[in-house]
Amino acid sequence: MSTINPITKPIHNAIRWFSNRKLPQHAGQKVLNNDRKFIDGLGVASIVAKDGLGCYLYVTQSMNNKDIPEDKRPFVAALDLTNGMLMIALQILMFKTVSNKVTQTKMFDKIFGRIFDRPLKKFYRAHTKARPEYSDVTDIKYTKDFTSIRNKVRDAFGGLVSLVAATIVGKRMLVPFIATPLAGSVEKYLGKNTKAGGDKTNAQQNGESATPSMQGNLDVVSPASTVNMAWKNNSNFLEKYGK
């Protein structure tokens, strides 16, 4: 039972090496102390990190995309960057707002308060007290178990709300509305600086004047990739780098 397959041993060794680093040990201590802000924050940070990497990949992709005329590349890349930054900023902002202790408490009390308030706690207590199989359960044990359920629900609620606020409300609902007018501004600003006489970018020409978020940007798809796909049906940056 305690042997490790030699084929997977390098991965196990890597995990063991990483588990000795400060990063996971610090996280472990935070989980032990039930530091909800850190735990929920790490969840949102994970999503934000992926968006950040996605943004970096798209900007790099746009800047190196030979299918886009050279003078238009900075504009497309700027759109990618604006959108990526906006997504990251809004997700962090939403998390900071929602994960605030006062906000969380108010929301939790509003939604779950009635299940865990004093009258219902007493109701469930009376219920269990009257059942022979739980007749020897003391008030202390009851309070402990009831509080344990409450804490689990509260923690799950906190995590869920933070993630939903950041990834659904922030990224999928608010970003599109902010990104659309912002894209116009960026477009105007960059348009002044482009040498091209037409001033109309490829993105516009392709009917993609808005940022990807306006179109409901994917985690992994950018305006540049949309542009590319439109032109070539293939925007794979891996292939480009592989050349």
Added chain:
Amino acid sequence: MSIEKIRSKIESGSVPKIKRGYSSGNRTYLQTGQDSVSFSGNPTTTVVKPLEKYLLEKMPWYTRGMVKIHEGMGEVQNQLINACGTGLVAPLFIMYNPISDKDQDTKTYTAMRQPISAVLAVGTQAAIVVPFNAMIKRDADIGFLPIQYNRTLFPSDDFVEKLVKEENPGKKFKKNKDVNELKDAIDAYKKEHYEKPLIEMIENDRIIFNTTDGKTTSTLEMPKEKFQELFKETIDTIIKEEQEEKINAIENKLTKKIKRGIFYNTYPEKSKEIMERLQTTLNFGELSFDNKLSAEDSYKKFEKECKTIIKELKKATREHPEDELANEGLINIVKEIKRWNNGKDDDSLRVLQNKIIKQLDLIEKMRGMESTDKIHDYVKSAVDRRTNAIEATIKTLNEIKTRLETNGITVKEAQKIIDDEIERSNKKVRQQVKISGSGKEDIKTTIEWIDSSAARLSEKAKSVAKCIAKRAEKHATSYIDGLKRWTGLGVSLAILPLTCWLLNKIYPWFMDRTFPNLSQKNNQPKKDEVA
């Protein structure tokens, strides 16, 4: 439902008969205990569900859902929520974005990419995170990871399940609503092979983990200072819990009970009238309502009556504003009682009935109080009993903590301090019971015992070694959780380029095959422009 229909239902047996309660000692039980099948498959032993599980079953379904979410929190859950946003919300916001000036086909074409992206993200990222999590879990179970993550003394259920199945080859474990033989077998195995040896170890002030390098196994003892830290942390945690309960007793219990007592003292008649009206609505009479309304009908009737009373009280306030204070108080009481109408079963209704009876008793008790001071003293004496017990518990635990920090103390010595305090408190309770002359033989049913340090310590620190063992397990599970979160983040980031590549390949292919019209329309003009 007419009375004839109800009667015919009862006679035909389509309405479940409400079980009669029975009395034992000073309590009336709702119904007899349910026997469930033992591990061997014979109905010989009674397996009682853990209290937490029973409570969860009584609570609304979404509470159970939230507890399940809590158990599964981690990178995979983050990905699922993010995917919900991408796959379900984003398409709607693209297709119905009023700011966007694109034609509907373009919007639909773009929107379709979201669900594909979500499926791919979950598919690729979860595909790598889940096996990594499984690896971490197993590494911790076998002792391959550093000591903070070592679970060899309290392994996961999955690990023990394999051991149980190895010991019972070919055995079919029965599982249904009431019986889960495999879970019982796992629990029994854990108790026998892990819990007992660990507690014995801790009683001798040491924890020796098993470790492995993947080929050979060895042991590793937790350093003495780490063990002392764990010991102190365990005691600190119990002290913190007790302090929180003390604050709760003073802040919530005391003020609420005094407020209610003063209200009943000021408006005894009005309060009694409302309570009696509610009691009549239930119309239980004896502790049985056979041949009367079904539990569900009673529930509905009670709800309706509460609403009617609240409406009437509000109307009365409008007509006689001078009665506002009394009516507002009564509305709050009715609302609170209404909260006790919390189940469409006979058990819940009996509990509700008892609540109303208790309130009627309280009204009579408060009516007799001559002053606010007396109400205050009456309530305070009950709260004081609780806070005094908490203080005595904290004092005992602090004594252990001080010795831990100064001269040092062994687990056995700490256990002796707790046992002595339990004995001292029990002796005191016995004397109090003797003086009060309640004549109860079992002191554990007395209010004096319930609010004693003996009861608190018996519940919270009856076995110091067990408490330390639980804390050690919490340490390991927390560190593993932390490791899983960072590893999940890392590997899902690493796989992101692949997800991106797959999407760029699959999306156009999928659209060309499933929505050729949309695909053609979107690609054509762009191709022209490029050209």
